Amino acid sequence: SQTIHQWPATLVQPVGSPLSLECTVEGTSNPNLYWYRQAAGRGLQLLFYSVGIGQISSEVPQNLSASRPQDRQFILSSKKLLLSDSGFYLCAWSAHRANYGYTFGSGTRLTVV
Amino acid sequence: QKEVEQNSGPLSVPEGAIASLNCTYSDRVSQSFFWYRQYSGKSPELIMSIYSNGDKEDGRFTAQLNKASQYVSLLIRDSQPSDSATYLCAVNERGGNKLTFGTGTQLKVEL
Numbered sequence: 001s002q003t004i005h006q007w008p009a010t011l012v013q014p015v016g017s018p019l020s021l022e023c024t025v026e027g028t029s030n031p032n033l034y035w036y037r038q039a040a041g042r043g044l045q046l047l048f049y050s051v052g053i054g055q056i057s058s059e060v061p062q063n064l065s066a067s068r069p070q071d072r073q074f075i076l077s078s079k080k081l082l083l084s085d086s087g088f089y090l091c092a093w094s095a096h097r098a099n100y101g102y103t104f105g106s107g108t109r110l111t112v113v
Numbered sequence: 114q115k116e117v118e119q120n121s122g123p124l125s126v127p128e129g130a131i132a133s134l135n136c137t138y139s140d141r142v143s144q145s146f147f148w149y150r151q152y153s154g155k156s157p158e159l160i161m162s163i164y165s166n167g168d169k170e171d172g173r174f175t176a177q178l179n180k181a182s183q184y185v186s187l188l189i190r191d192s193q194p195s196d197s198a199t200y201l202c203a204v205n206e207r208g209g210n211k212l213t214f215g216t217g218t219q220l221k222v223e224l
Binding site for chain 2: 032034042043044046049051090094096097098099100101102103104105106107109
């Protein structure tokens with residue numbers, strides 16, 4: 001069966017510090033991978049998605065970036081965090097064309113102080 | 114214009130009642146429809162998917178799809194306090210690689 005791992009679960013970082021969140025998927029090959037952010041009491045905002053190694057689509061311009069160095073690994077990064085980067089970050093995977101929906105990881109709650 | 118719309122709620126129902134959650138979408142050629150449940154502080158969990166017009170039942174949950182009217186609904190029978198959560202509607206438009214999510218409806222099941 002397929003599983004998705006996301007870490008860390010919680011993170012408190014000072015403004016201006018770097019960020020690296022990692023997500024890995026097991027039990028499938030060539031998944032679509034996604035990074036979402038959910039601000040407190042708000043909906044899901046798609047940040048990046050990837051349909052293959054090295055292929056990244058950015059949905060919202062911001063100071064975040066994403067990379068997919070391996071087939072089942074997706075990384076979200078920032079060189080300098082802003083207060084507005086606080087939120088609940090969710091990684092998700094889907095089969096090709098998302099016809100069967102997404103499976104989400106457990107999320108990372110990021111607080112920028 | 115929002116592509117997937119849901120009433121934010123909260124929708125309050127008494128324990129044992131039927132909860133009805135609704136969602137409308139704008140893209141007529143949307144092909145796949147999903148309901149996610151998200152407990153406070155947790156990640157969304159897929160609970161129902163539906164692809165063709167009509168009803169699909171799974172335990173206490175029934176998803177209903179009407180493509181002509183562009184709405185999808187979720188019925189929860191015999192609502193329990195453990196059903197209290199935010200329910201997200203998601204649509205796969207045109208069979209693409211992304212789902213479009215509504216902002217969710219908060220459901221509260223009261224004792």
